[in-house]
Amino acid sequence: MIKKLRGSILILTAIMIVILTGCVSKTTTANEKKGKNENLTVNIGIQQSLGPLLIAKEKGWFEEEFAKVGVKVNWTVFQSGPPHFEAMAANRLDFGAVGNSPVVAGQAANIEFKEIANVSDGLKGNAILVPGNSPIQTLKDLKGKKIAVAKGSSGFNLLYRALEKTGLKPNDVKIIQLQPDEAQPAFETGAVDAWSIWEPFVSLQTLKKNARVLADGKSLNVYSPGFLIARTEFTKEHPDLVVRFLKVFEKAHLFEKENRNKAIQLYADAKKIDKDVISKVLENNESLNLPTSEEIIKAQQDTADFQYSLKAITKKIDTSKVVDNSYIKQALQELKEEQNK
Incomplete structure (x- = not known):
């Protein structure tokens, strides 16, 4: 009887050790993430365009989400796409949203970045x-x-x-x-x-x-697609933060899609532009948040080949080389799983 009791106590003790070890492990993992990100600031570029990036900025969603892992957020306003790449080359920018031509020029200039999502087709933008x-x-x-x-x-x-x-x-x-x-x-x-x-x-x-x-x-019949871009070194060092960034962007994208009137009001307040203008902008340039398709890659290749023929860029490039759909696919899959829980 005593042997059985001792055996039961040993089993219970072992179970408790496993449970406690698991709890400590989870806590340690969370703390390790915060420790790893200590003093880390994510630098995000934004233009004057209307879109999910502005919604997330106005609502403070990036700050809120990145704070969970001990990361701060810094915003830089740009007048157009090309300066984003100058900032990335100097390691002063981690994320941005730009159009098709700046991406081509950035790649031709050997700047290290990745297209992490396609956010518009740009046909009427x-x-x-x-x-x-x-x-x-x-x-x-x-x-x-x-x-x-x-x-x-x-x-x-x-x-x-x-x-x-x-x-x-x-x-x-x-x-x-x-x-x-x-x-x-x-x-x-x-x-x-x-x-x-x-x-x-x-x-x-x-x-x-x-x-x-x-x-x-x-x-x-000329595509002018828009993309989310990320600095290559940042994607290698912080792949989890790239996915986190895209999940916040998707939250803002869905807000614009499902709450059109509220989104229009937010844009009107932020940019001091009449709501009828904003409504037309959203009609002309629908927001997306998708992996970059073969069709868009081909359109980008056409742009690159054309710019090379003009000598606007000085070498031929393969535009598929900067596309990395792994992060957006993971972000959308995680959001789907979270929704189904």
């Missing part, structure tokens, strides 16, 4: 604008005219593709390289004749400033 009373009626009428565009941006690629399709050469027009904050007053005052730009500027100008869309990606 970029356009070439002219004033409502302009005599310019067709793309051919741009010959000899002054056109504002941000160098290396998605608007830059759209403009050059439009000229090619029309039979014009870049030196047939006067290209004025201006960032959006400089191009907007130049366009509105007539200092330039046309402007190749993206949303929300397209809808703002057409709805509020009587501008006309001369051509867009849809009319030209």
